[in-house]
Amino acid sequence: MLRIVRLLGYFCTVTLVWLASLQLNLSDSLRAILQILPLYALVSFGLYSLGVIGLSILTFPTCEGDSLKKDILDAETDLRKLGVMPLDSVRKQK
Amino acid sequence: MEDKLLGFLLLSASSTAFVYYTLWVIVTPFVEEEHYLQTWFPDRYYAIAIPAYLGLLLCVFVAGFIGHVMLKARKPKSC
Numbered sequence: 001m002l003r004i005v006r007l008l009g010y011f012c013t014v015t016l017v018w019l020a021s022l023q024l025n026l027s028d029s030l031r032a033i034l035q036i037l038p039l040y041a042l043v044s045f046g047l048y049s050l051g052v053i054g055l056s057i058l059t060f061p062t063c064e065g066d067s068l069k070k071d072i073l074d075a076e077t078d079l080r081k082l083g084v085m086p087l088d089s090v091r092k093q094k
Numbered sequence: 095m096e097d098k099l100l101g102f103l104l105l106s107a108s109s110t111a112f113v114y115y116t117l118w119v120i121v122t123p124f125v126e127e128e129h130y131l132q133t134w135f136p137d138r139y140y141a142i143a144i145p146a147y148l149g150l151l152l153c154v155f156v157a158g159f160i161g162h163v164m165l166k167a168r169k170p171k172s173c
Binding site: 028032039042043047048049050053055056059060071077082 | 109123131
């Protein structure tokens with residue numbers, strides 16, 4: 001089964017459950033919450049996505065110190081020795 | 095360093111917004127009127143109006159951006 005078919009299946013099930021629960025005779029406050037649930041789910045999903053992005057930015061892995069620069073220079077000398085990189089190319093210092 | 099600050103601000107802002115919105119939508123209907131908690135939240139009409147308006151703004155910006163890019167990518171008529 002395609003992933004999209006499975007996803008549509010889940011979506012339709014949830015929609016049907018929500019519509020069925022609206023037919024019940026519930027108290028006013030419960031009905032109010034039920035009616036706003038789809039919008040609430042959409043807003044929560046958007047906020048959750050923003051939060052995950054913020055968390056990823058916060059915990060982005062970085063190399064400590066100059067180990068990365070040293071690795072780049074070592075790789076360049078190796079490549080020059082092998083003849084892959086031209087001998088006169090100079091790295092532009094950022 | 096500023097990146098981490100940005101990430102932290104984004105994370106805390108979205109968490110705060112989520113807690114506030116959840117309280118607004120799900121808790122306030124069960125709290126009777128004139129309770130002190132109700133003073134923290136405006137009318138529930140805005141719990142629907144503000145996300146709808148922001149969503150509309152997002153669509154406007156996306157459409158405008160697409161239009162702007164398409165205008166920029168026009169090639170001048172060669173004579």
